[in-house]
Amino acid sequence: MVRWLVLMLCLAFGTVGAEEPEPGRTDGPEGSEYGTGGYRNYRTGGEFYIEGFFGSASVDFEVEGERDNQSETDLMSGIGVGYMVEDWLSFQVGYGVISDQDISLLSAGTRTYSDYLPFSYFFSVDGELFIPDQGDSKFAVVPGAGVELLLTEKLRVGLSYQHDFVFSDENLDIDRVMARVHFRF
Amino acid sequence: MRRLVIGCAFLAAAMSVTACGGPRAFTRGSYEDPSEIVLLDDKWNPSDMQLVAKTMINSMEAWYDANTISDKPKVILEMPRNRTTEHIDMLALYEHIRTALINSGKFGFLDKDARQEIADEMQYQGSGYVDPSEAITPGKQKAASYLMGGSITSTIQEVGKNKVIYYKATFKLTDIETTEILWTDHKEIRKDFKKKSIGF
Secondary structure, eight states, X not given: OHHHHHXXXXXXXXXXXXXXXXXXXSSSSTTTTTTOOSGGGGOXXXXXXXXXXXXXXXXXXXXXXXXXXXXEEEEXXXXXXXXXXXXXXXXXXXXXXXXXXXXXXXXXXXXXXXXXXXXXXXXXXXXXXXXXXXXXXXXXXXXXXXXXXXXXXXXXXXXXXEEEEETTOTTOEEEEEEEEEEEXX | OHHHHHHHHHHHHHHHHHHTTSSOOOOOOOOOOTXXXXXXXXXXXXXXXXXXXXXXXXXXHHHHHHSOOSSOOEEEEOOOEEESSSOOOHXXXXXXXXXXXXXXTSOEEOOSTTHHHHHHHHHHHTTTSSOTTTOXXXXXXXXXXXXXXXXXXXXXXXXXXXXXXXXXXXXXXXXXXXXXXXXXXEEEEEEEEEOOSSOO
């Protein structure tokens, strides 16, 4: 799982180096303005993004014969891709794994952003499929919130918190705190 | 059941936040170089005006340099015509050109718009209220020898996601005495746009 994180960081920094050409000017020689324009940098949505997340997931679950729930905290990592419909709204899908518990999480949902440069805050709601290594898959609703720091126009890093409400199992829920690397293209 | 209620409450709260993310006010800004080309939409923009003005200024100065004109030409404006389908501030374009030409020292422009106010002021100064030795007397205004005019036309082609906008700005300088067009030039601008593929 570390491999894709490294790959994504390489991809992110590699692409940041390949900047778009400088916007043209109207005071240059005749024809110097052709083929350039600033509008790519000013779009209000229409961007895709990819992000990796890595952190801890605390899974609360019921153990048969015991009165109190047990909690197990392990490392979690995953990857997500999304599309910015507007500069404040995106749709995304994601895949994550809680490593030592062999739990896979497939999610799809929306995210809303509010920018207070250089920070960007977001709220998210996902529908999620909780897929344990043994036993049935379960559906969960996962609200979350987070903050990102804008390193460049395309690259962000951030922290987020999400809580899984697993509807079919009242004794099962997950709290996750994640570090994120988010790249737009 | 309690979890279901809490889950639904969270969902509702998050969806409310989503709904709040609608159109927002422009509350953050910065000063930028006005000569840099920025295309935020498909309308006539300041860069178009600057490109047209630059071409006309350079062309008129080149015409002046190429012709041996003994006296500084006195020019008056025939308001340029906007024959496009959108609003274009033609006066702003004209003023942009006029400022550069006056500053070049090669052309003189007469203030047609101020004529009525000047006439009123002269009438007042000659009414006896003003010291006659300081009062400006009529009869010293210069006569225009050239009329500067122009027009902008546009053609729009739009198919599917693609849109091409073509502007053609033509300016001319007419000798008032002979009605001969002594100088004319045009600037063509073509802008290609593509709609975003997904969106509300």
